[in-house]
Amino acid sequence: MKIFLSELRKLKRSSIILPLLIVPLISVIFGSLNFVFNREILTREWVSLITQVYLFYGLFFMPALIGIMCSYSWGLEHKRNNMKLILSSKTSFVKIVLAKTAVVFCIYAISQLYLFILYLIAGTLFSFSSPLPLELVGLYIVSSLVAGYLVCMQSYISLKIKSFTIPIVIAVGFSFLSILIAQNNVVTALKYVFSNVSVVLNMNAFPDTDLSQVDLIIMLIMSALVSAIFIGLQVRELKRRVR
Amino acid sequence: MRTSLLKLEVLKDRGTKDILAALLVTLVSIGFMSVTFFSSDFRSTMDTSEFAWPKLLDNILLMKVIIMPVFIASIAGRSVEIEDAHNMWNLIKSSGVSLQKLYFTKFLYCALKLFIFQIIDWIITLSFIHLGGMTQQAPLLLISTTFVSQLAISYMLLAIHYVLSLKWSNQLISTAISIIGALSGIIFLLLGSKFSSFNPYSWMGHLMTIGTEKTADGWNMYFIDQDPKIFILSLIIGTLILIVGSKLMRSK
Known part of the structure; x- marks a missing residue:
C-alpha cells in the first residue's frame, strides 16, 4: 500500500489528468453531435x-491513453537515473511493478467511469423513451476490465523503451492490429486474447452479440493470464538490468 | 555547418525505435486496407470497377487520420526529448552553435525522416496491392496528388508538434494533443466537411475521393475531387508555425 501511495504521489502533480479529462469529453460531445445529425439512421437510442x-x-483512444499513462509512469524512472534508485532499492521488484500497474489501472478505471457518467448525462439530455439496457452496462464493465492486460503490456513496453512517445505509437498500432485479428475471426481463440476489442465490437452490434457469458468469463481469465505474463516480464526486465 | 549538424542528428538518432513505429504504421494501414482488398465483394469487381483503386487509397487515408498525428508527435517529441534529457541546450549554446540554426536543422532532419518513411510506406503499400492481385493500372495522378498532399499535411502536423514539444519539455502535452487531434479528426470527418475543414487533423481524410449517398436502392458511390487548398494551406500553416516557433529558441 505504501508503494502504491508513493506511485500515486508521483503522478499527483503531473498533467496526466488533462488528457484523461479531455479525450473522453471530446468523445462524448462529438459522438453525441454525430448521433444528432444521423438520428434517422441511428434509431436505437442508448445503443446507438x-x-x-x-x-x-x-x-x-482508450489504448492510447493507457499508453500515455504507462509511458509517463515509467518515464519518471527513466529520467535522471531514477531507474538506478529503483534497481538498488530494498523493495522487491514484484511490489514495484504491481504498484505501478495498479496505479495506472485505477486511474484508467476512473477515466472509464468518467466516460460512462458523461454518456449517461448525454443520454439523459436526449430524453430517450427506452431505458438503458443493463446488458450494455455489463458489456461496458467487462470491456473495461478485460483491457487490464493492455495496462500490463504497455507498462512492459514503456519499461523496455525509454522514449515517451514510441510506446504510445505502439499502443495505437497494436489496437489496429488487434481489431483486424479480432474482427476477421481467422483463429477463433484470438478473440479471447484481444478481448477488449471483441467486446467493444460486440457492443456495436448489440443486442445481436455473439458473446455468451462463458465467453466473457474466458475473456476475463485470458486477460488476467496475459496480465500476469507481462507483470512477470517486467520483473524479469528489472532483474536483467541489475545483472 | 548545417551538414555537420545534420550528421550529428543522424548519430543522435541511432538506436531509437522510430523504424519500429514507422513499420507499425505501414503494417496497420495495409492491414486495414486488406479487409477491403481481400473481401469477396471487392475482389469480384476489382478488375472492372473504377472505384477499386480509390477505395483502397481511401482506406489507407482513413487509417492515417488516426495514426499519423501520434506517429508524427513521436518523431517531433523524440527529436526534442534527446536535448531536454540532459539539458543539452546549454551545452550546445556554450559550444557556439546558433540555436536558431539548430532549430531549423532538427526540424529539417525530422521532415526528411518523415519523407523517407512515407516513401517507404507507399512503396510497400503499392507493392502489396500489386502482389495481392490487382490487375488494374494504378492511377498515377491520384496516387501522386495524394502522396504530395499527405506529405504537406504531415509537414504541417510535424511543425505543430515540433513547436509543442519545444514549448513544453513534458512530452505528455504534445502526445496528448496528438491523440485529441486524431480523435477529433476522425469524428469531425464523420460530422461532415463543414466541420472537418476547420480541423487540420481531419485533412488527411479530405484527400479521400469516394463519397457515398443513400438512395432508394441502397448506398451509392460517387467521386469527389481532391481539394488543392489543403495542400497549399498545409504548407502555409506549417511554415508559419515553424517561423513563430523559432522564437521559442530564444528562451532556451
Whole structure:
C-alpha cells in the first residue's frame, strides 16, 4: 500500500489528468453531435449513442491513453537515473511493478467511469423513451476490465523503451492490429486474447452479440493470464538490468 | 555547418525505435486496407470497377487520420526529448552553435525522416496491392496528388508538434494533443466537411475521393475531387508555425 501511495504521489502533480479529462469529453460531445445529425439512421437510442461515443474511443483512444499513462509512469524512472534508485532499492521488484500497474489501472478505471457518467448525462439530455439496457452496462464493465492486460503490456513496453512517445505509437498500432485479428475471426481463440476489442465490437452490434457469458468469463481469465505474463516480464526486465 | 549538424542528428538518432513505429504504421494501414482488398465483394469487381483503386487509397487515408498525428508527435517529441534529457541546450549554446540554426536543422532532419518513411510506406503499400492481385493500372495522378498532399499535411502536423514539444519539455502535452487531434479528426470527418475543414487533423481524410449517398436502392458511390487548398494551406500553416516557433529558441 505504501508503494502504491508513493506511485500515486508521483503522478499527483503531473498533467496526466488533462488528457484523461479531455479525450473522453471530446468523445462524448462529438459522438453525441454525430448521433444528432444521423438520428434517422441511428434509431436505437442508448445503443446507438454508445456506438458513437465508445466505438472509436474504446478501440483506439482508450489504448492510447493507457499508453500515455504507462509511458509517463515509467518515464519518471527513466529520467535522471531514477531507474538506478529503483534497481538498488530494498523493495522487491514484484511490489514495484504491481504498484505501478495498479496505479495506472485505477486511474484508467476512473477515466472509464468518467466516460460512462458523461454518456449517461448525454443520454439523459436526449430524453430517450427506452431505458438503458443493463446488458450494455455489463458489456461496458467487462470491456473495461478485460483491457487490464493492455495496462500490463504497455507498462512492459514503456519499461523496455525509454522514449515517451514510441510506446504510445505502439499502443495505437497494436489496437489496429488487434481489431483486424479480432474482427476477421481467422483463429477463433484470438478473440479471447484481444478481448477488449471483441467486446467493444460486440457492443456495436448489440443486442445481436455473439458473446455468451462463458465467453466473457474466458475473456476475463485470458486477460488476467496475459496480465500476469507481462507483470512477470517486467520483473524479469528489472532483474536483467541489475545483472 | 548545417551538414555537420545534420550528421550529428543522424548519430543522435541511432538506436531509437522510430523504424519500429514507422513499420507499425505501414503494417496497420495495409492491414486495414486488406479487409477491403481481400473481401469477396471487392475482389469480384476489382478488375472492372473504377472505384477499386480509390477505395483502397481511401482506406489507407482513413487509417492515417488516426495514426499519423501520434506517429508524427513521436518523431517531433523524440527529436526534442534527446536535448531536454540532459539539458543539452546549454551545452550546445556554450559550444557556439546558433540555436536558431539548430532549430531549423532538427526540424529539417525530422521532415526528411518523415519523407523517407512515407516513401517507404507507399512503396510497400503499392507493392502489396500489386502482389495481392490487382490487375488494374494504378492511377498515377491520384496516387501522386495524394502522396504530395499527405506529405504537406504531415509537414504541417510535424511543425505543430515540433513547436509543442519545444514549448513544453513534458512530452505528455504534445502526445496528448496528438491523440485529441486524431480523435477529433476522425469524428469531425464523420460530422461532415463543414466541420472537418476547420480541423487540420481531419485533412488527411479530405484527400479521400469516394463519397457515398443513400438512395432508394441502397448506398451509392460517387467521386469527389481532391481539394488543392489543403495542400497549399498545409504548407502555409506549417511554415508559419515553424517561423513563430523559432522564437521559442530564444528562451532556451
